[in-house]
Amino acid sequence: MVKVENLHKSFGSLKVLDGIAFEVAKGEVLVIIGASGSGKSTLLRCVNALEPVQSGEVYINGEAIHKSKGRDLSRIRTEVGMVFQHFELFSHKTAIENITLAPIHVRKLTREQANERAMALLERVGLPEKANAYPSELSGGQRQRVAIARALAMEPMVMMFDEPTSALDPEMIKEVLDVMTDLANSGMTMLCVTHEMGFAREVARRVMFIDHGRIVEQGAPADIFNNPQHPRTQAFLSQILV
Amino acid sequence: MGDIGAFDPLKWQRTFDYLPNYIQGIPMTIAISGAALLIATLLGIVAGVMRLSKRSYLSGVATVYVEFVRNTPLLVQLFVVYFGLAPLWSGNRFIPMAIGLGLFAGAYVAEIVRAGIQSISKGQLEAALSCGMTGTQAMMLVILPQALRRILPALAGQFISLIKDSSLISVFGYTELTFAAKKVTAATFLGFHPYVLVAGFYFVICYPLSLAVRAFERRTARIG
Numbered sequence: 001m002v003k004v005e006n007l008h009k010s011f012g013s014l015k016v017l018d019g020i021a022f023e024v025a026k027g028e029v030l031v032i033i034g035a036s037g038s039g040k041s042t043l044l045r046c047v048n049a050l051e052p053v054q055s056g057e058v059y060i061n062g063e064a065i066h067k068s069k070g071r072d073l074s075r076i077r078t079e080v081g082m083v084f085q086h087f088e089l090f091s092h093k094t095a096i097e098n099i100t101l102a103p104i105h106v107r108k109l110t111r112e113q114a115n116e117r118a119m120a121l122l123e124r125v126g127l128p129e130k131a132n133a134y135p136s137e138l139s140g141g142q143r144q145r146v147a148i149a150r151a152l153a154m155e156p157m158v159m160m161f162d163e164p165t166s167a168l169d170p171e172m173i174k175e176v177l178d179v180m181t182d183l184a185n186s187g188m189t190m191l192c193v194t195h196e197m198g199f200a201r202e203v204a205r206r207v208m209f210i211d212h213g214r215i216v217e218q219g220a221p222a223d224i225f226n227n228p229q230h231p232r233t234q235a236f237l238s239q240i241l242v
Numbered sequence: 243m244g245d246i247g248a249f250d251p252l253k254w255q256r257t258f259d260y261l262p263n264y265i266q267g268i269p270m271t272i273a274i275s276g277a278a279l280l281i282a283t284l285l286g287i288v289a290g291v292m293r294l295s296k297r298s299y300l301s302g303v304a305t306v307y308v309e310f311v312r313n314t315p316l317l318v319q320l321f322v323v324y325f326g327l328a329p330l331w332s333g334n335r336f337i338p339m340a341i342g343l344g345l346f347a348g349a350y351v352a353e354i355v356r357a358g359i360q361s362i363s364k365g366q367l368e369a370a371l372s373c374g375m376t377g378t379q380a381m382m383l384v385i386l387p388q389a390l391r392r393i394l395p396a397l398a399g400q401f402i403s404l405i406k407d408s409s410l411i412s413v414f415g416y417t418e419l420t421f422a423a424k425k426v427t428a429a430t431f432l433g434f435h436p437y438v439l440v441a442g443f444y445f446v447i448c449y450p451l452s453l454a455v456r457a458f459e460r461r462t463a464r465i466g
Binding site for chain 1: 363365366368369370371372373374375376379383384387388391465
């Protein structure tokens, strides 16, 4: 579904990704963990080509997104839903308009079809009563759930989450994680960058630890969390799992 | 100093005898400002977006336009446009004057639009792109609408300036508000009174615009 080969990326002299390679199978939930600055977010952003890569290859369902441009690039991106740390809801649009905007203009659905789909998605994330609220009228957790619905409205093959709960107050984290768990259980292919180790332990099929732009260790969550092999993984986990 | 008769009722009386001239000038001022505003808005948005283009020939053209307009006097620009374009419309003053004013204000609108676009966080663009929108769609559907709302007060200020700047075209004999005052001065030899009156008319046109923008901002505050 997603295939990354030998990915290299630098910002100036700072090497952020140093030869990353992995694959995500259909229906797999991959959780990427690592210290801040380890390159996890950049990795996600390279997967849907929000960041250009210096060398390496990224394939979405067999299509080379890293060398696509213009309409091709946009078309491949419709298959990759993205959820951002800071939600990035369109602030001039209501919740339901946020969800219908791309389906109407990109997928060319009629407004009725798009609204119908959007309402179903709002039900799914538990916010049907907020359809006509503007983002400024929603709590952080509600905004992130709308953002997830917005990404799902394009019916992507893969969903990517870039620290979706890092900007939330603690009492709102669970409502977002519940939506993500529900999504994972429905068979969605997911790439998640998160610091929520409880979520990683319970929902991930595979956990990948990244440090200094390299994959240090990966495996089933039970193995990574209970029996980390690499000293850097051990150090990271001992710091985070207090 | 005491000689102008600022409070002389007779002089005011004579000024107000020409009220119809002013009244006739109002729609002219509004029409030319409105036409220039339309040109300035379209041109300003296009040039503002071009300024931020990655293609250097687009940003280059826009930069030359903006800098040229901002670093030459409006009156000189109006002469250039008037003598350059008037022959095309065989003596019609309205079109070249509207273009001249519109070209001028458009450069300032372009800078406001550019600043507005830059004030929208990069994350909004990325969210739009990750939904599968093209760069153009992201700009038209996500970035510009937010930017335009944010810069509305600055734009309104620019449009009010445009209405005031339109007084310059009285130089070309176009019968708008200021030209009316000129005519009254010529007929009555009064200087002070006709121009005070015309200032009052400009205020009456411009001030409600400021109020309307404030009302719009209050009404849309919940969008945040």
